[in-house]
Amino acid sequence: MIVADARTRVIAPVYNGGKWGDPDELALKDVKVKSAKRAGAASDPANAQFGASAYATATVEATYENDSVRATKEATLGFAKVAGNWTAIGQEEDASVSYEPLAGVNEAQVKANISDLLERAEQGMHDTSGAGSASGSGTDSAGADTNAGGGIGELSLAGIYADGKLEVASSDFDADAKTDVVRLHAEKDGAFDKRSCDIEATFSFRSVNGLWEITDTKVPADAKARDFSPLIGTWEGTFQTQETDGGKCLAAAEAPLVLTIAAQEGKGAVDGSGSQLTGSIDVLAHFHAQPSRDSKSADGDEALHGVALTAGYAGDTAEKGLSFTGTLPDQAGGKVDVELDFGPGGDATAAVAKVTTSHTRTSSFLFIPYSETAMYTDTYLLRRK
Structure with missing residues (x-):
């Protein structure tokens, strides 16, 4: 009788697992009677029964489980004997609950x-x-x-x-x-x-x-480190425009740029600072004076092949996106700077290369020597090859 009564009178613990545990409700698995004893009166006078000939209390232990946790609840139940029959009185008393894990976090x-x-x-x-x-x-x-x-x-x-x-x-x-x-x-x-x-x-x-x-x-110290390995691979550049102070030399239109990014060096910084992209580039350089007017090519245009390139992280801006800049190894005809912009203008599908050639020559006026520098910046639209 006590076990059957406990199955209905003992209230199951309210449990939801919190943030990390099993959210399933607990189901009653077992009930045991730990002790039972008679009493001369009801433990709570409010539960006294008219005509009762005896009273008793029982301490029970109910076990509840889901797949991950077990709850053990101990409670005291009251009973009264009326007209020769034992009947349940009152609610559970002195209830306490303890838990133990059956599995780890959910x-x-x-x-x-x-x-x-x-x-x-x-x-x-x-x-x-x-x-x-x-x-x-x-x-x-x-x-x-x-x-x-x-x-x-x-x-x-x-x-x-x-x-x-x-x-x-x-x-x-x-x-x-x-x-x-x-x-x-x-x-x-x-x-x-x-x-x-x-x-x-x-x-x-x-x-x-x-x-x-x-x-x-x-957490490792480099948990936030920026990794540029998605850039590794071969990119082909199609000529778009040229910026210069005089006549343009448009030879780059017939000489596609090929950029090979082989590795990233210096991973570890949160924003990418200190990182470098290493690889090689095929590109046209303009090692000549400024044309008097726009031309398709000029003497001094030189196709560079497989030239080593190291481009360092240069920041993130809304205009340029993710930028890297570098200078090619010394060339006899002048200096070649490369800027790589990934995601310019917020366009995650776009990538641009800007190649600036600086060519300096010495001239004279009335036998007085002076230096004259021509600069050409060719812009290429990059696509993965």
Whole structure:
């Protein structure tokens, strides 16, 4: 009788798993009678029954479970004997609940509340590194906030990865220690860059309420580092326009640019500063004086093939997008500077190369020597080859 009565009178613990646990309700699994004893009167006078010949109390233990947690509830129930029959009186009394984990945190809940986990990991990064943040506006191609000069403003792990790709790589659940160490891999892909990091979060189970809490996080120092590997590959440039102070030389129209980006050097900075792209370039250089009028070509045009190129990160701006600049190794005819702009004007599908040739020659006027420099900036629209 006591067990059957307890199944209906003992109220199941209200449980929802919190942010990290199994959200399924708890189901009654078992009821045990720990003790039962008679009493001369009802424990609560309000529950006294007219004509009762005896009273009794029973301490019961009810167990509730879902797939991840077990709740054990202990409560005292009252009974009265009226007309020779025992009947339940009052409500449960002296109720207490304790919890124990049957499994680790819920993977779906971790993903659903990833922003909270990332914010906790961010706090850990600041605690160990003392890193600060700066204000700014705009975004880089992976969606991180930047200012017009390329600096990062309010860049956080949550700001980078909350809407990126997230994978739970492993989970080490220790029932005795009531801990679960979860390792996650996060990625955020942009049109021309990406970021990735591995995060280790330690969750501890609280027996008093059955909830998991984050007690420790570990994040590598380069968790926010900008990776430009999406740029690696071969790009072909189609001539668009030329800027110069006099007559134009349009020989580049017949000489497509070929840019090969082989590697990134200097990964580690949050905004990409200090990074360099290395590779080679095929491009036309104008090692000649200014034509008197626009021309298709000129003596001194030189096709450069397979010339080594190192271009350093030059910032992110709304106008140019993600920029890299570099100067080709010394050429006999002059100097060649290269600017690479990815996503100019906010267009994530566009990429542009600007090649500026500077050619200096010495002339004389009335036997007085002087130097004269002609500069040509050819703009190419880049497409992956």
